Amino acid sequence: MAIVRGADPADLTVRESRDLARSARGRYLRRWLPIGIGLLMAAAMVVMAAAAPLIAPLSPSAQFSDAVLKGPGVVERHLLGTDEFGRDILSRVIWGARVSLQIGLVSVLWSFVFGVPLGILAGVRGGTIETLIMRGADMLMAFPTLLLALIIVTALGGSLVNEVLAIGVALTPNFVRLARSLALTIREQDYILAARALGSGQLRVMARHVFPNALYALVVVGTLYIATAIRTEASLSFLGLGIPPPTPSWGNILSEGRQYIKCCPWITTFSGLAIMLAVLAFNLVGDALRDLLDPRLRGE
């Protein structure tokens, strides 16, 4: 509901059709540009991770003893410089995308697969089941994502699977909550009543009616959680609890480079930049999609 302050009827008549067309185009651009940029960046990241063996100029673990701690471009074959073992930073950052994106995508998928059915069940069934599920979720929510993931990784040890598990578990209560709140609204809709009247059982209602109607909102939020998952993975690796070296991940490249910030800041700079761009890409997409979903917050 817009309140036009100081509107003069004359303003409206003077407005030419050309202006209207331009403002429509502006609005269109403003809505789709962030999604476009975000999608492009995210797609570039995924391609980089998938095609790492083809794109990376050198092996991420090859050590060049003639080029230890060399700056970007000092030795021609090392575009972004080298680390303390003479390994190529560009190649390591490209290979590091694999770890970050795998963990980011798989852990969110994991929490989606576990959290959404529980949330829908809680929302549709109510009663004791709901109380049990929601109290459990509340308990996990008492921990910040990183802290919970940190506890789990400490207990299980750092590896690709354990990190996925840790971040997946840490994110699950968020999906439980969201799915439940969506289910609570959806179950009151007439089409659910109609489905029930036609004889659909509880399970069918949840799977065929509630879930598809909640899907869009869940996917939007899921995109934002990919960003959270990538950042959490990087944080764990930075704290030395992620994938153990020598497998490159953005977090552990950055963590190893910390000792050399005095002489060789490029190690931390480029690995950190990669983390930021990846997180930014998924934030951009998720954010723009959420604005589309919730017109009230749209900035127009």
Add this chain to the structure above:
Amino acid sequence: MVQYVLRRVLIAVPMLLGAMSIVFFAMRVLPGNPCLAMMGDQATTEALADCTKNLGLSRPLAVQYADYIWRSVRFDFGNSFRQGYPVSEYIARMFPHTLVLVGASAIVAALIGIPIGIVSALKRRNPLIDYPLRIFALLGLSMPVFWFGILLLIVFSLRLDLFPLIGGGDLDGVLAMIRSGEAFTQPADFLAAVGDVLHHLALPALALGFTLAATVSRLSRSAMLEVISQDYIRTARAKGQGERAVVYKHALRNMMVPLLTIIGIFVAIALTGTVLTETVFTRPGLGKMLVDAIGARDYPLAQGAITVFTMIIIVVNLVVDMLYAVVDPRVTYR
């Protein structure tokens, strides 16, 4: 009101218990014997048996669990494996450092975040203002605090040599001077010590505060948007009040209510942030203590730190819930 407070407390207690149980069992599912993990493969059988006995690991799990809960309630987390002295003592020493960091970064975050959020909500139809602000918020949200911290260190500590590279200053000394009354008898020394602490605090607070500012600006933006579409704002405008009066007298005050509820979220994010920030800046504090304890496999210390973190978050949320009811008279004390 009393009933409401009691209800909230009664909800918080099982949550706290549940969270503590998660910590306890997570620490117990560790593959293998924690003693073996700590001492390494070289440990003798006698040393292992001794360690197992000291930790009470040979007792039934239920007994260990009850013991842990009962001791935690009294803030007794046992002794640190590495240092030997009580974990609670360690935590009490580190707590002020973390508190100061969270407080300072909260101030930075509020000073940057709230104005940006408000302006971005009010000027949302002006892309020249709204866009840069939203990009700022997105960047802050996407920038890992440990990376921003390292960039600050590279520029301000290493290149410009303006701030110290590591440490947190002599906060213990400052606190001791306050306790002993020296702060008033020797104000010059005291101010110098405080200045040193602030000097050490500046970069970490800026790093953490900046990343938190993004969250704060988004939350205050949506709080402002929520408020600005209310009927009383339309009424205020309808009776001819200027934009300034509408914003300051009507919108801003009401915006504070939803903003208050996010303090709980804020503290949770800030505490997580201290884990990373303190590690980057090699600052003493609860977060660094936790990371070091995990690295050294000092389980009592890690368990104590995590338990304290969880307690703080749950208690802050409880307090915020109550404040919410006090500030907003429309919240009924059910």
